[in-house]
Amino acid sequence: MLPVNPNAPVDARIRAVPETKYLNADNVARYRLIMRFFYDNYRKLKYWLKPEEVFEAVSATGRVSEYTLELCRQDLEVLTEWKNLAKRHDGGRAATIEEYLRKRFRYQMTRYAVEIERMLEALENLQGYGGSLEPTLLERLAGYLRTVVERDTAFTPDEAGRLWRDIQEAFRNLQENASDYLASLHSGRAEELMVTEQFLPFKDRLTHYLQNFMVGLQKYAPQIEGILRRTDPDRWEQFLHAVVQADLLMPSLEESFTEEEQLCRRREEWAVFVQWFTGTDREESDVADLERETKNAIARVVRMAVAIQERRRVGLSRRQELDDLGQWFFRIDSRAEADKLAAYAFGLFRAHHFQGEPQRISDAGDLSMWDQPPQVRALGSRSRARRRAGSAEPVRDTRREQAETRALVLARKAAESEVVARFLELGEFDLSELDRLTPFHRQVLLQWLSRCLSNVSRTAHTPEGLEVHISDPPDRRRTVLQFEDGEMSLPDFHVRVREVTAR
Structure with missing residues (x-):
């Protein structure tokens, strides 16, 4: 004990x-x-x-x-x-x-x-929580603080006392009224009102009221925080000393405090005010909590209104409406017009993301997705019905898929060997000397250039047993290579390709 x-x-x-x-x-x-x-x-x-x-x-x-x-x-x-x-x-x-x-x-x-x-x-006389959301209180607080910061001369005790009372009164009203009003939106009476039809006419006024306060909060709260953070603490200390002098000049027949005790009380009140707007290293400010609660209240009001409207639509037959829409689609001849009508009628469909790299037939940036071949993806069943334990599954015959894959790989290797043999036949050449090339030539050539440029000696070895060396063009000369699907501008490197024998 x-x-x-x-x-x-x-x-x-x-x-x-x-x-x-x-x-x-x-x-x-x-x-x-x-x-x-x-x-x-x-x-x-x-x-x-x-x-x-x-x-x-x-x-x-x-x-x-x-x-x-x-x-x-x-x-x-x-x-x-x-x-x-x-x-x-x-x-x-x-x-x-x-x-x-x-x-x-x-x-x-x-x-x-x-x-x-x-x-x-x-x-x-209490009925509900009461309270209000007044952005003018934040505007007044910002004005009071600017008065303290922009004052060139020292405050007299009377001026400091009046300004301190104005700051504390506005701050107290902001705290209490905002807390009471937001609490009233979570009361049982508000919950009952928000699920009835009578809430819809009231929804717009309530949303506008909350949004108006949010605008004021986002406008003046950062200003107040900036003033509190940028101003020298000595300026606030001088102001508090003037406030204490005003307290001491006020005659009181009740319990009185010494100057040091009164200054300590005012410092504690000021610390609460500063923390409310700026927060601490461990906790965010109370004004951030107020902003978050106001946003949540707006979102909650909108959700309730949407839910009421959705309940209104339940039970209404849309058969005639859908039939008219179908007839409209049936009368359209072009696909572009049908796409526009679908966009207006249904909006954007939910996107489905599939993992994997698509097969592009060209590297052109302006190639439309409609001009590319479709990508086939096998989707698994989403059925919750489980397969009966012990049931036999047929063995899939994949020999056809294997043969097609083998043919594609061999064809790609043959094309690659042809490209490598052509460059090896040239031996040494400038890029400007090359004729019209295919996209596959471009892919092999860019791989070689990338490997050489990443090496200090500007030399690289390929898996085919080739040694590729490039030299910078004189006077930083550039050239334009012609390909089947476009053009490419790059430095006119001198390329030397030779076959090396493994030791």
């Missing part, structure tokens, strides 16, 4: 709150009526009340039976014991002997009690 220091000050965040006892006490009805009467007079700037005034007000409501002045005094003492009320001696002139003998008191609400009643009043 951790040791407890009895002399240590009690942290307000973890201490017991006796001021809320009257909300769940046995006589809660009487206590609530008394505290609400005090709160109504507090807003009328009438702070100290007599027991007789409280008794008359509670009795006038008619909600408490057999209520006496003595019971009212007891209730006031209980509320004083729970620190909801503070009392002081009433030194007025006594009208009767009983009043002279009895101590007379007046009662006033404590600060805690005022905030509790204010919270209860807000809860009584």
Whole structure:
């Protein structure tokens, strides 16, 4: 167990709150009526009340039976014991002997009690989450920060205090309103509305509202982050010192803080503000979370609207529509017009990707896919029905495919041998001396040039037992080679090809 220091000050965040006892006490009805009467007079700037005034007000409501002045005094003492009320001696002139003998008191609400009643009043009028998405708050924050950065002279305490209150108020409203509004889109009532037909007329206004906030968020949030990151920290420190001076000049009869304590509080509040827009090394900023949640809300609204529209279409017969479309296709003579109509009617079909390298008949870049031969791919069955265990499968005869493959390989080798024999017959030649060539000549020639250029000696050896050497053309001369499917411009290399004998 951790040791407890009895002399240590009690942290307000973890201490017991006796001021809320009257909300769940046995006589809660009487206590609530008394505290609400005090709160109504507090807003009328009438702070100290007599027991007789409280008794008359509670009795006038008619909600408490057999209520006496003595019971009212007891209730006031209980509320004083729970620190909801503070009392002081009433030194007025006594009208009767009983009043002279009895101590007379007046009662006033404590600060805690005022905030509790204010919270209860807000809860009584609460309907849903409320909130709003206001991009003007971001614009205002960016303007306030520019005022601090662009100020040439030092802030006076009054100016710094007003600007600090404006920054904190706009920041608090942005946080609370945005959180409440986005939470309302996930409430049970919103879920019920989004699945009904009544949501469709509301969808456009809601989407426009969210998109308008998203535009403001994407416009001003980076500006605020940039200002916070680029500005010298000393400038913000000077501003906080001026804010603290404004706090010290404000007279307060309650608990006061030293200058160092007040400066520490303002630094903590400023650190929260900076982290909300810039984040940390380990976590992204809260404004990024807000942007992501807003995008998700827009996508969710659109999905719900599409789902409602899809449900509308269920059960509608499209037989006549499809019949008219089929007749339209039947009357078209050209394939190009049919392709256009299919694009308008069905849009783009889902693409299917097959692994493998296609067989191109030419290297021309302007060759259309319609001019190439079809690529045959065997697709496996997607049926979930399993083959019965132990059933026999026929043995496929692949001798025909093997013979066709063998013939293609031999033909390719023969063509390659013919090309190599032609270059070997030439021995030495310039590229400009070559006549019209085939695409296969180009493939072999470019392979040789690539191997030679990658070697410092400009020499390469081929698997056929040839030694190929190239020399750079004089004066960087270039030439254009003619092929059956086009032209190619490249340096006019001098090529020497000879056959070498293996040792």
